[in-house]
Amino acid sequence: MASSDNHNDSEQDAKLDLHRYGVVRGAAEQKIGFYLTDTFAMLPFVSALEPLRAANRFSGRDLYDWVLLGSGTEQVRANNAMQISVDGSIHDMSKLNRLIVCGPHEPHRFDDTKALRALRQHASRGTLIGSLDSGSYLLAQADLIKRRRCTIHWENLPGFREAFPQLTVSSELFEVDDGLFTCAGGTAALDMMLAIVREDHGNALATQVADLFIATDTRDSSAPQRRSIVERTGVYHPGVVSCIELMESNLEQPISTAELASMVGISSRQLERLFRAHLRTTPTLYYQRVRLRVGHELLRQTAMSVLEIAAAVGFTSADYFSRRFRVQFGYSPTEARKRN
Numbered sequence: 001m002a003s004s005d006n007h008n009d010s011e012q013d014a015k016l017d018l019h020r021y022g023v024v025r026g027a028a029e030q031k032i033g034f035y036l037t038d039t040f041a042m043l044p045f046v047s048a049l050e051p052l053r054a055a056n057r058f059s060g061r062d063l064y065d066w067v068l069l070g071s072g073t074e075q076v077r078a079n080n081a082m083q084i085s086v087d088g089s090i091h092d093m094s095k096l097n098r099l100i101v102c103g104p105h106e107p108h109r110f111d112d113t114k115a116l117r118a119l120r121q122h123a124s125r126g127t128l129i130g131s132l133d134s135g136s137y138l139l140a141q142a143d144l145i146k147r148r149r150c151t152i153h154w155e156n157l158p159g160f161r162e163a164f165p166q167l168t169v170s171s172e173l174f175e176v177d178d179g180l181f182t183c184a185g186g187t188a189a190l191d192m193m194l195a196i197v198r199e200d201h202g203n204a205l206a207t208q209v210a211d212l213f214i215a216t217d218t219r220d221s222s223a224p225q226r227r228s229i230v231e232r233t234g235v236y237h238p239g240v241v242s243c244i245e246l247m248e249s250n251l252e253q254p255i256s257t258a259e260l261a262s263m264v265g266i267s268s269r270q271l272e273r274l275f276r277a278h279l280r281t282t283p284t285l286y287y288q289r290v291r292l293r294v295g296h297e298l299l300r301q302t303a304m305s306v307l308e309i310a311a312a313v314g315f316t317s318a319d320y321f322s323r324r325f326r327v328q329f330g331y332s333p334t335e336a337r338k339r340n
Contacts, residue, residue: 022057028065030097030200033127035069035090035119036076037138039105044132045078047189048100054209055197063201067096071115079105090118096127098181103134108159108301116142133185140164148177153185154225158294159301162312174221184225191219235278239264243271247287251294254314257283292328295321299336306333 019025032052034045052064070076070086077083088094091114099122104110119142123129131139136152137160139145149168152160161169174183174192183192190213198206210218226232229241229248242264246255255263260283261271275283291313298309310321325333 022053024062024065028062032066033096033099035101037104039079040102041133042078044185044189045102048193051193051209054212058208098128101131101135107134107137128179130181132183136182148180149175150182151175158297172221173223239266240274247290251313
């Protein structure tokens with residue numbers, strides 16, 4: 001009997017300890033659901049959940065509780081092969097204040113129509129719906145974005161825009177629009193959840209949470225997802241940087257070298273010299289590589305034909321696109337799709 005009592009005391013102590021860390025043991029002011037799809041990204045998931053726990057800890061109140069949901073299995077595998085035990089199913093219509101979709105690694109392949117219907121049912125019950133990483137793809141499939149702004153991870157952006165041209169898609173870290181909250185993923189999930197904590201409970205609590213995670217430079221929603229062109233290329237010349245920005249923003253209808261030079265305020269000959277000096281290539285070849293990389297992503301992310309992808313990245317024929325693609329990557333577009 002004494003042994004049993006000691007065991008019960010240990011269990012109670014463990015519960016108390018967890019509560020001290022911010023884990024809710026009773027009813028909370030808000031219940032947050034995380035819908036984990038197979039191959040979800042671990043980093044944004046943890047970056048979104050941990051601020052909730054920290055907010056409970058610092059406030060001394062049960063502000064947030066959370067539940068992990070799957071599609072019927074007891075465990076879900078992340079894209080780093082770790083398995084997470086879930087608490088229930090997305091089909092359970094228990095009351096949630098917010099539901100966050102943690103999207104799969106290849107969202108264009110997601111075809112669970114029952115799960116999409118469950119997302120719509122949660123939204124119809126007044127649950128605020130959001131997403132992390134590629135989760136916006138599922139929200140779009142479920143027709144839950146409509147006329148609101150959203151964002152998605154930059155790697156998924158080309159395919160997402162092609163698949164849902166009617167949507168207003170930004171490249172910002174996160175978007176909050178009329179109850180819909182979407183996030184690009186990665187550490188941007190922390191920035192978005194800090195913004196939510198700030199809106200729910202004020203700046204002082206959000207600052208305490210940020211300090212706990214050593215987020216000394218909390219970013220707002222408009223911060224860029226990717227490092228600057230200077231950081232990515234190591235080029236500091238303003239004319240070259242501006243030229244690359246124009247290239248990355250104009251894929252479907254490429255701008256000629258003469259037009260690029262005019263737009264950045266230098267001569268065509270000078271632009272050619274600058275690209276050779278800083279990037280060891282010509283503006284034409286650099287531009288082509290940018291477009292081919294996006295074409296590669298579209299092959300991976302969409303079911304578009306090679307002809308459609310060629311047109312989307314500014315090639316006048318599928319044959320020329322395929323030849324240049326093989327030179328760039330060492331295999332054909334068809335082989336690239338098979339590899340995927």
